[in-house]
Amino acid sequence: MGIHYERDPYRNHRVLLEAAQHVTRFIGLASVDNSDKEKWLYAFSIVPMRKMSRMELTAQPPNTSEFPYMEIIADLILEERASAEERNTSNGGQQYFFDMSEEVEDHVDRGGRRRKKYDDEGPSARQARVQQPCWFCLSNVDVEKYLVVSVGSHCYAAMPKGPLTDGHL
Structure with missing residues:
Protein backbone atom coordinates (compact mmCIF):
# COMPACT_ATOMS: atom_id res chain seq x y z
CA MET A 1 0.00 0.00 0.00
CA GLY A 2 1.35 3.36 -0.88
CA ILE A 3 0.41 6.83 -1.93
CA HIS A 4 1.74 9.10 -4.62
CA TYR A 5 4.12 11.70 -3.20
CA GLU A 6 6.38 14.03 -5.12
CA ARG A 7 8.66 16.22 -3.04
CA ASP A 8 10.22 19.47 -4.25
CA PRO A 9 13.84 18.90 -5.31
CA TYR A 10 16.41 19.57 -2.59
CA ARG A 11 20.07 20.61 -2.52
CA ASN A 12 22.82 18.18 -1.55
CA HIS A 13 25.16 20.94 -0.43
CA ARG A 14 25.17 23.93 1.89
CA VAL A 15 24.89 27.18 -0.06
CA LEU A 16 28.04 29.34 0.06
CA LEU A 17 29.83 26.72 2.21
CA GLU A 18 30.23 23.83 -0.24
CA ALA A 19 30.58 23.43 -3.99
CA ALA A 20 27.30 23.16 -5.87
CA GLN A 21 26.07 19.64 -6.56
CA HIS A 22 23.12 18.21 -8.43
CA VAL A 23 19.69 18.28 -6.76
CA THR A 24 17.78 15.22 -5.56
CA ARG A 25 14.21 14.58 -6.60
CA PHE A 26 12.02 12.15 -4.64
CA ILE A 27 8.97 10.57 -6.24
CA GLY A 28 6.95 7.96 -4.36
CA LEU A 29 4.36 6.04 -6.32
CA ALA A 30 1.23 4.30 -5.09
CA SER A 31 0.59 0.59 -5.55
CA VAL A 32 -0.55 -0.52 -8.99
CA ASP A 33 -4.36 -0.64 -9.40
CA ASN A 34 -5.02 0.96 -5.99
CA SER A 35 -8.60 1.64 -4.94
CA ASP A 36 -8.04 5.39 -4.41
CA LYS A 37 -6.80 5.78 -8.00
CA GLU A 38 -3.52 7.28 -6.75
CA LYS A 39 -0.82 7.84 -9.38
CA TRP A 40 1.22 4.62 -9.78
CA LEU A 41 3.00 5.38 -13.04
CA TYR A 42 5.52 8.11 -13.75
CA ALA A 43 7.21 8.89 -17.06
CA PHE A 44 10.45 10.83 -17.29
CA SER A 45 13.49 11.14 -19.49
CA ILE A 46 16.90 10.39 -18.00
CA VAL A 47 20.06 11.94 -19.40
CA PRO A 48 23.25 10.18 -18.20
CA MET A 49 25.40 12.43 -15.99
CA ARG A 50 28.47 11.89 -18.16
CA LYS A 51 26.63 13.51 -21.09
CA MET A 52 25.71 16.62 -19.10
CA SER A 53 27.85 19.70 -18.67
CA ARG A 54 28.75 20.82 -15.14
CA MET A 55 26.42 23.80 -15.59
CA GLU A 56 23.46 21.57 -16.55
CA LEU A 57 24.22 19.14 -13.73
CA THR A 58 24.32 21.77 -10.98
CA ALA A 59 21.37 23.81 -12.29
CA GLN A 60 18.76 24.21 -9.55
CA PRO A 61 15.06 24.71 -10.30
CA PRO A 62 13.35 27.71 -8.64
CA ASN A 63 11.43 25.47 -6.19
CA THR A 64 14.61 23.80 -4.83
CA SER A 65 14.66 23.53 -1.03
CA GLU A 66 17.46 23.04 1.49
CA PHE A 67 18.77 19.59 2.43
CA PRO A 68 16.00 18.20 4.69
CA TYR A 69 18.12 15.76 6.71
CA MET A 70 20.71 18.15 8.19
CA GLU A 71 19.23 18.04 11.72
CA ILE A 72 19.09 14.24 11.67
CA ILE A 73 22.71 13.99 10.52
CA ALA A 74 23.82 16.52 13.15
CA ASP A 75 22.05 14.50 15.88
CA LEU A 76 23.71 11.28 14.66
CA ILE A 77 27.14 12.92 14.68
CA LEU A 78 26.60 14.21 18.23
CA GLU A 79 25.44 10.75 19.40
CA GLU A 80 28.46 9.09 17.77
CA ARG A 81 30.85 11.56 19.40
CA ALA A 82 29.22 11.03 22.80
CA SER A 83 29.37 7.23 22.52
CA ALA A 84 33.00 7.37 21.33
CA GLU A 85 33.90 9.62 24.25
CA GLU A 86 32.11 7.26 26.65
CA ARG A 87 33.98 4.26 25.21
CA ASN A 88 37.31 6.04 25.57
CA THR A 89 36.67 7.05 29.18
CA SER A 90 35.20 3.69 30.24
CA ASN A 91 38.15 1.53 29.17
CA GLY A 92 40.96 4.00 29.75
CA GLY A 93 41.29 4.98 26.10
CA GLN A 94 41.89 2.90 23.03
CA GLN A 95 45.15 2.18 21.34
CA TYR A 96 45.43 3.05 17.71
CA PHE A 97 46.78 -0.28 16.48
CA PHE A 98 45.41 -2.87 18.88
CA ASP A 99 42.18 -3.26 20.81
CA MET A 100 43.26 -4.43 24.25
CA SER A 101 39.81 -4.19 25.82
CA GLU A 102 39.23 -7.97 26.05
CA GLU A 103 40.37 -9.95 29.05
CA VAL A 104 43.83 -11.51 28.79
CA GLU A 105 45.22 -14.06 31.22
CA ASP A 106 48.73 -15.44 31.47
CA HIS A 107 49.12 -19.06 30.47
CA VAL A 108 52.15 -21.32 30.85
CA ASP A 109 52.67 -23.74 27.96
CA ARG A 110 54.34 -27.17 28.15
CA GLY A 111 57.81 -25.71 27.66
CA GLY A 112 57.40 -23.47 30.71
CA ARG A 113 57.09 -20.31 28.60
CA ARG A 114 54.53 -17.69 29.54
CA ARG A 115 51.92 -17.06 26.85
CA LYS A 116 48.90 -14.83 26.68
CA LYS A 117 45.55 -16.58 26.45
CA TYR A 118 42.60 -14.59 25.12
CA ASP A 119 38.99 -15.24 26.06
CA ASP A 120 37.70 -15.37 22.52
CA GLU A 121 40.27 -17.11 20.38
CA GLY A 122 39.18 -17.68 16.81
CA PRO A 123 39.71 -20.88 14.85
CA SER A 124 43.33 -21.95 14.59
CA ALA A 125 45.18 -21.77 11.29
CA ARG A 126 45.46 -25.57 11.34
CA GLN A 127 41.72 -25.99 11.09
CA ALA A 128 41.07 -26.15 7.36
CA LEU A 169 8.24 -17.14 -7.23
Whole structure:
Protein backbone atom coordinates (compact mmCIF):
# COMPACT_ATOMS: atom_id res chain seq x y z
CA MET A 1 0.00 0.00 0.00
CA GLY A 2 1.35 3.36 -0.88
CA ILE A 3 0.41 6.83 -1.93
CA HIS A 4 1.74 9.10 -4.62
CA TYR A 5 4.12 11.70 -3.20
CA GLU A 6 6.38 14.03 -5.12
CA ARG A 7 8.66 16.22 -3.04
CA ASP A 8 10.22 19.47 -4.25
CA PRO A 9 13.84 18.90 -5.31
CA TYR A 10 16.41 19.57 -2.59
CA ARG A 11 20.07 20.61 -2.52
CA ASN A 12 22.82 18.18 -1.55
CA HIS A 13 25.16 20.94 -0.43
CA ARG A 14 25.17 23.93 1.89
CA VAL A 15 24.89 27.18 -0.06
CA LEU A 16 28.04 29.34 0.06
CA LEU A 17 29.83 26.72 2.21
CA GLU A 18 30.23 23.83 -0.24
CA ALA A 19 30.58 23.43 -3.99
CA ALA A 20 27.30 23.16 -5.87
CA GLN A 21 26.07 19.64 -6.56
CA HIS A 22 23.12 18.21 -8.43
CA VAL A 23 19.69 18.28 -6.76
CA THR A 24 17.78 15.22 -5.56
CA ARG A 25 14.21 14.58 -6.60
CA PHE A 26 12.02 12.15 -4.64
CA ILE A 27 8.97 10.57 -6.24
CA GLY A 28 6.95 7.96 -4.36
CA LEU A 29 4.36 6.04 -6.32
CA ALA A 30 1.23 4.30 -5.09
CA SER A 31 0.59 0.59 -5.55
CA VAL A 32 -0.55 -0.52 -8.99
CA ASP A 33 -4.36 -0.64 -9.40
CA ASN A 34 -5.02 0.96 -5.99
CA SER A 35 -8.60 1.64 -4.94
CA ASP A 36 -8.04 5.39 -4.41
CA LYS A 37 -6.80 5.78 -8.00
CA GLU A 38 -3.52 7.28 -6.75
CA LYS A 39 -0.82 7.84 -9.38
CA TRP A 40 1.22 4.62 -9.78
CA LEU A 41 3.00 5.38 -13.04
CA TYR A 42 5.52 8.11 -13.75
CA ALA A 43 7.21 8.89 -17.06
CA PHE A 44 10.45 10.83 -17.29
CA SER A 45 13.49 11.14 -19.49
CA ILE A 46 16.90 10.39 -18.00
CA VAL A 47 20.06 11.94 -19.40
CA PRO A 48 23.25 10.18 -18.20
CA MET A 49 25.40 12.43 -15.99
CA ARG A 50 28.47 11.89 -18.16
CA LYS A 51 26.63 13.51 -21.09
CA MET A 52 25.71 16.62 -19.10
CA SER A 53 27.85 19.70 -18.67
CA ARG A 54 28.75 20.82 -15.14
CA MET A 55 26.42 23.80 -15.59
CA GLU A 56 23.46 21.57 -16.55
CA LEU A 57 24.22 19.14 -13.73
CA THR A 58 24.32 21.77 -10.98
CA ALA A 59 21.37 23.81 -12.29
CA GLN A 60 18.76 24.21 -9.55
CA PRO A 61 15.06 24.71 -10.30
CA PRO A 62 13.35 27.71 -8.64
CA ASN A 63 11.43 25.47 -6.19
CA THR A 64 14.61 23.80 -4.83
CA SER A 65 14.66 23.53 -1.03
CA GLU A 66 17.46 23.04 1.49
CA PHE A 67 18.77 19.59 2.43
CA PRO A 68 16.00 18.20 4.69
CA TYR A 69 18.12 15.76 6.71
CA MET A 70 20.71 18.15 8.19
CA GLU A 71 19.23 18.04 11.72
CA ILE A 72 19.09 14.24 11.67
CA ILE A 73 22.71 13.99 10.52
CA ALA A 74 23.82 16.52 13.15
CA ASP A 75 22.05 14.50 15.88
CA LEU A 76 23.71 11.28 14.66
CA ILE A 77 27.14 12.92 14.68
CA LEU A 78 26.60 14.21 18.23
CA GLU A 79 25.44 10.75 19.40
CA GLU A 80 28.46 9.09 17.77
CA ARG A 81 30.85 11.56 19.40
CA ALA A 82 29.22 11.03 22.80
CA SER A 83 29.37 7.23 22.52
CA ALA A 84 33.00 7.37 21.33
CA GLU A 85 33.90 9.62 24.25
CA GLU A 86 32.11 7.26 26.65
CA ARG A 87 33.98 4.26 25.21
CA ASN A 88 37.31 6.04 25.57
CA THR A 89 36.67 7.05 29.18
CA SER A 90 35.20 3.69 30.24
CA ASN A 91 38.15 1.53 29.17
CA GLY A 92 40.96 4.00 29.75
CA GLY A 93 41.29 4.98 26.10
CA GLN A 94 41.89 2.90 23.03
CA GLN A 95 45.15 2.18 21.34
CA TYR A 96 45.43 3.05 17.71
CA PHE A 97 46.78 -0.28 16.48
CA PHE A 98 45.41 -2.87 18.88
CA ASP A 99 42.18 -3.26 20.81
CA MET A 100 43.26 -4.43 24.25
CA SER A 101 39.81 -4.19 25.82
CA GLU A 102 39.23 -7.97 26.05
CA GLU A 103 40.37 -9.95 29.05
CA VAL A 104 43.83 -11.51 28.79
CA GLU A 105 45.22 -14.06 31.22
CA ASP A 106 48.73 -15.44 31.47
CA HIS A 107 49.12 -19.06 30.47
CA VAL A 108 52.15 -21.32 30.85
CA ASP A 109 52.67 -23.74 27.96
CA ARG A 110 54.34 -27.17 28.15
CA GLY A 111 57.81 -25.71 27.66
CA GLY A 112 57.40 -23.47 30.71
CA ARG A 113 57.09 -20.31 28.60
CA ARG A 114 54.53 -17.69 29.54
CA ARG A 115 51.92 -17.06 26.85
CA LYS A 116 48.90 -14.83 26.68
CA LYS A 117 45.55 -16.58 26.45
CA TYR A 118 42.60 -14.59 25.12
CA ASP A 119 38.99 -15.24 26.06
CA ASP A 120 37.70 -15.37 22.52
CA GLU A 121 40.27 -17.11 20.38
CA GLY A 122 39.18 -17.68 16.81
CA PRO A 123 39.71 -20.88 14.85
CA SER A 124 43.33 -21.95 14.59
CA ALA A 125 45.18 -21.77 11.29
CA ARG A 126 45.46 -25.57 11.34
CA GLN A 127 41.72 -25.99 11.09
CA ALA A 128 41.07 -26.15 7.36
CA ARG A 129 37.84 -24.83 5.96
CA VAL A 130 35.73 -27.57 4.52
CA GLN A 131 34.87 -26.62 0.96
CA GLN A 132 31.37 -27.66 0.01
CA PRO A 133 30.50 -28.36 -3.61
CA CYS A 134 28.98 -25.48 -5.51
CA TRP A 135 25.40 -26.48 -6.36
CA PHE A 136 24.89 -23.68 -8.89
CA CYS A 137 28.23 -23.64 -10.79
CA LEU A 138 27.44 -24.80 -14.30
CA SER A 139 30.93 -26.29 -14.65
CA ASN A 140 30.31 -28.60 -11.68
CA VAL A 141 29.33 -32.15 -12.64
CA ASP A 142 26.95 -32.25 -9.66
CA VAL A 143 25.13 -29.03 -10.62
CA GLU A 144 21.49 -29.11 -9.56
CA LYS A 145 20.06 -28.15 -12.95
CA TYR A 146 16.45 -28.09 -11.79
CA LEU A 147 17.22 -24.86 -9.85
CA VAL A 148 18.60 -23.05 -12.94
CA VAL A 149 15.82 -20.92 -14.42
CA SER A 150 17.50 -19.27 -17.42
CA VAL A 151 20.97 -19.24 -18.99
CA GLY A 152 22.24 -16.20 -20.89
CA SER A 153 25.54 -15.44 -22.62
CA HIS A 154 27.09 -13.69 -19.57
CA CYS A 155 24.94 -14.78 -16.64
CA TYR A 156 22.20 -17.11 -15.54
CA ALA A 157 19.31 -17.04 -13.07
CA ALA A 158 18.89 -19.75 -10.46
CA MET A 159 16.31 -20.25 -7.75
CA PRO A 160 17.57 -20.31 -4.17
CA LYS A 161 17.88 -23.64 -2.46
CA GLY A 162 15.37 -24.22 0.29
CA PRO A 163 11.68 -24.73 0.94
CA LEU A 164 9.01 -23.16 -1.22
CA THR A 165 7.06 -20.50 0.64
CA ASP A 166 4.24 -18.14 -0.25
CA GLY A 167 5.58 -15.57 -2.68
CA HIS A 168 8.63 -17.72 -3.51
CA LEU A 169 8.24 -17.14 -7.23
